[in-house]
Amino acid sequence: MAKLPADFADLEPFTDWCLDTEDARFAKRYASNMDEMQAFYDAVFPRIQDALTYLDKFELEELSEDAFNLLLLYYSLCTISFPVEAWRQPRVPDAGAAHISNVLAPAV
Amino acid sequence: MAHFPKPAEGSWTQHYPDLSTADASYEDSISPEHYELERKAIFGKTWLNVGRVEQLPKVGSYFTKEIDAARSSVIIVRAADGIKAFHNVCRHRGNKLVWQDFPREEVSGTARQFTCKYHAWRYDLGGACTFVQQESEFFDLDKAKYSLADVRLEIWQGFIFINFDKEGTESLVEYLGPLAAGLEGYPWGEMTSVFKYKSDIGANWKLFIDAFAEFYHAPVLHNRQAVAEESRKLQQYGYEALYYQIEGPHSMVSSWGGMSPPKDPNMVKPIERELRTGLFGPWDKPFDIELPPSLNPARHKAWGVDSFVFFPNFMILVWEPGWYLTYHYWPTAVNRHTFEAALYFAPPKNATERLRQELAAATFKEYGLQDANTLEATQTMLESRAVSEFPLNDQEILLRHLHQTARAFCAEYVKTTPGAKPSPALV
Numbered sequence: 001m002a003k004l005p006a007d008f009a010d011l012e013p014f015t016d017w018c019l020d021t022e023d024a025r026f027a028k029r030y031a032s033n034m035d036e037m038q039a040f041y042d043a044v045f046p047r048i049q050d051a052l053t054y055l056d057k058f059e060l061e062e063l064s065e066d067a068f069n070l071l072l073l074y075y076s077l078c079t080i081s082f083p084v085e086a087w088r089q090p091r092v093p094d095a096g097a098a099h100i101s102n103v104l105a106p107a108v
Numbered sequence: 109m110a111h112f113p114k115p116a117e118g119s120w121t122q123h124y125p126d127l128s129t130a131d132a133s134y135e136d137s138i139s140p141e142h143y144e145l146e147r148k149a150i151f152g153k154t155w156l157n158v159g160r161v162e163q164l165p166k167v168g169s170y171f172t173k174e175i176d177a178a179r180s181s182v183i184i185v186r187a188a189d190g191i192k193a194f195h196n197v198c199r200h201r202g203n204k205l206v207w208q209d210f211p212r213e214e215v216s217g218t219a220r221q222f223t224c225k226y227h228a229w230r231y232d233l234g235g236a237c238t239f240v241q242q243e244s245e246f247f248d249l250d251k252a253k254y255s256l257a258d259v260r261l262e263i264w265q266g267f268i269f270i271n272f273d274k275e276g277t278e279s280l281v282e283y284l285g286p287l288a289a290g291l292e293g294y295p296w297g298e299m300t301s302v303f304k305y306k307s308d309i310g311a312n313w314k315l316f317i318d319a320f321a322e323f324y325h326a327p328v329l330h331n332r333q334a335v336a337e338e339s340r341k342l343q344q345y346g347y348e349a350l351y352y353q354i355e356g357p358h359s360m361v362s363s364w365g366g367m368s369p370p371k372d373p374n375m376v377k378p379i380e381r382e383l384r385t386g387l388f389g390p391w392d393k394p395f396d397i398e399l400p401p402s403l404n405p406a407r408h409k410a411w412g413v414d415s416f417v418f419f420p421n422f423m424i425l426v427w428e429p430g431w432y433l434t435y436h437y438w439p440t441a442v443n444r445h446t447f448e449a450a451l452y453f454a455p456p457k458n459a460t461e462r463l464r465q466e467l468a469a470a471t472f473k474e475y476g477l478q479d480a481n482t483l484e485a486t487q488t489m490l491e492s493r494a495v496s497e498f499p500l501n502d503q504e505i506l507l508r509h510l511h512q513t514a515r516a517f518c519a520e521y522v523k524t525t526p527g528a529k530p531s532p533a534l535v
Contacts, residue, residue, distance in 0.1 A: 022303075022469075048382050055459030063459075074463055078470040081379040092474050098481035100473055104304035104450075108462065 004073070005066045007054060011047065014040050017076035018069040022102035025079040030090050034083065041084045044077050060108050068108070111348050112364075112408075119502045120352040127354075127508055131497035134490045135533040136511055137312035142518065142531035143442035149521030150420045150514060151177035153276065154357075155262070155269040155283045157422040157436065158184060162266070162300060163216070164191060168233060171216035172196055172206050176446075177439045178272050181207075182259055183222070187233035191263065193270045194235050194256035198224040205231070205256070222256075231256050264288060266297050287355045287416060290402025291424070295395075299431060299452035301462075303469040305476070306448050311483035313421060313437040313445040314510060319479050320435060321417055321506035323347045323363055337374070351406040352505050357419035357513045359506045362405055365412015368429045385464035387471045388412060393430040394454030394461075404428075417506060419513055430454065433472070443487050449476065 003015040017040060019025045029037065044051075051070055058067060083090050092098075115123035122129065136142050158173045170185035181196035183206050198205045203226040208215050221238065222231045230239035235256035243249060260271040262280035265288075269280050281288070309316060319325065327343045351362035368388035373381050380386040403426055404411040416424045423435040436448040451469055456462035500508050515534060522528045 026473075045379070045382070048379075052460045052463065058459075060456060060458060060462060071459055071463070075466050077379070078463070078467040081377065081467070081470070082474045085377040085379060092477040094481060095477035096481040096484070098307070098309075098477045098484075100305050100307040100447075100449075100476050100480065102303065102469075102473075103306045104302060105469075106301045106303070106456075106462070106465075 003066060003069045005054060005070060008047070008051065008070055011044055011070075011073060014043055014073065015069065018072040019076060020072055022075075022079070022105055025076050026102075028076070029080050029083065032080075032090060034088065034090070037080045037084055037090065041077065041080060044073060048074065048077075063108065071108075111345075112350055112406075114502075120349075121502050121505045121508065124354050124505075124509070127505065127512065131499050132508060132511065133496060133533065134498060134511075135496070136515055136531075137314055137487070138442065138491045138493070139532045140442045141529075142533040143312075143439070145518040145521060145528070145531050145534075146439070146514060147177045147179075148525075149518045151175065151272070151439070153271075153273045153517070153521070154420055155271050155280050156420075157267050157269050157418070157434075158182065158193075159268050160266050160296070161191065161263060161268060162297065162302075166218070168218045168220055169216075170206070170219055170233075172214050173270075174212060174214055175272075175438065180272065182270060183256075184261070184268060184270075185219075185233050189234070191261060191268060192233075192235060193259040193261040193268075195259060197257065198226065198229055199237060199254040199256065200224065200227055200229050200240075229254075265292055265294070284418060285355050285358060287353065287358050287360055287402055288418070291400055291416070291426075293398075293400045294403070294426065294432075295397060296432070296452070298395075299454055301453040301455050301465060303451040303465070304448065305450070305473065306446065307476075307480055308440075309445050309447045309480055309483055310443060311445070311487035312443055313439040314514060315483050315486055316435075316437050316445065316447055316479070317417060317421070317423065317510055318504075318507040319483060320423060321359070321361065321415065321510065322504045323349065323361070324501065324503040347503060349503060350404075350408045350411060353405060354505075354509050357517075358417060359509050360402070360405075360414055360416045361506055362408075362414045363412050364408065364410040365428050368412070368427075379467060383460075383464050383467055385467045387468070387475065389427050389429045389431045389453070389468045390461065390464035391429060395430070397430050417510060419510070420517075431468075443491065447480065 004011055051074055055067055055071055087093055117123045121127050163171055164186040167186055167188055170183055173182045183194045183196045185192055196205050203224055204211050205222050205224055228241045232238050237251040237254040262269055264280050264284060324347050327347060349361045349363055353360050365388055369391040370376050376386055384391040403414050411428055413425055413427045421437045425433040431453045434450045438446040453465045519534055522530050
């Protein structure tokens, strides 16, 4: 069953990135390789403006499940943007075992 | 060559005659005896920020705060007649009163009253003991004598502070002084889209403040965050602040920005260009903000961010594009602390604004991870005592001031407390 709005059917192969906590998104990034993240980036990046045009039609608090999944997909794009655009590796260079947990985020 | 003017004395450091320009010792960050002094002289005596009023929206809202350096846990609660702080300890036999599953983990929620898990003693939101299990078994017990032990609490601009010094008389506003007075009126309470982060850091608490109180490191440690061309330029240019100010134990550094939006879009990464956001936050202000006098004190048009260090362990960073960030450093040992960061944005009006905040928060975390890890490397090498004197430059003035202030609090405590002995960092 489709997880995303029909207009974004081309992004369905990437819905395992629809994760609702920052820590989960970060964990998936650390568990992924660069090829996987590059493929995800190449698919979703060109559609940022389409996605935002679609999502901005709704009140944030009233997003349907598929629209919310689309937003989560783009939160994950934020999470992997540094590895793809700057680091060329999943981990933060020189960050070693350092760990910073997100303990609070806005409800949506 | 200087890019920005310095005071007439020739340097920011020499502008403040109490500050020396000599090499600095970091014994105060590695001596266990000194840490014991700091716990009592600093964390037992000064005003400590524990949160904001928005965390307690209605009567009965509460949260607990573990303050290991003061060997204490505190309940902060909104009672009918205002916000109160109590030691989180049952008056019967000393059990921790409010906790869930793990006694050392902080909790929050809403309550009508607090009931001890051990023998069901109950306290109302004002701390009064209202119920004692099998009260008649006690010996003329007067419940009125067994209220929760209160902790001094005062609020400044919605920031909740507590003070463990029962005899202290200095008010919060007096303590915070003119730097804070000059921040009053900023729309703190309107920034309700909040992201909070927490990390256990293997370094003395002052070392992380050091890292965030100077930007001398930024073009070097964080050089790969910028696009390559920009990174080369930044490193060549180095770092100079627009302005520094020291007021009593507190201090601030005013820094340039220029990244929000950047002069040349090629300075920033593709996703930042696409979303109009980045390390300095969303490029478009949420609403017009009139800057109070402590912000952008040099009134420079390149202003980007002001970082305030409110002694001992609370920082506020106000960013030009209209949002703010707080840091707290809670020591748990001489070489460990819990680091907390909170990003405060205006409520997003739509998905676009929300996504801009997400990227700003994600970017903060990338930088924070690099800073955090570097600290452990510093702590372990300081502890080797292979080198004991370290030169600090003029852009590191706030570090010099922080360590000097912390040592002065300890020295004063030793002087005024019978039986207290100076630590190796004080001799």
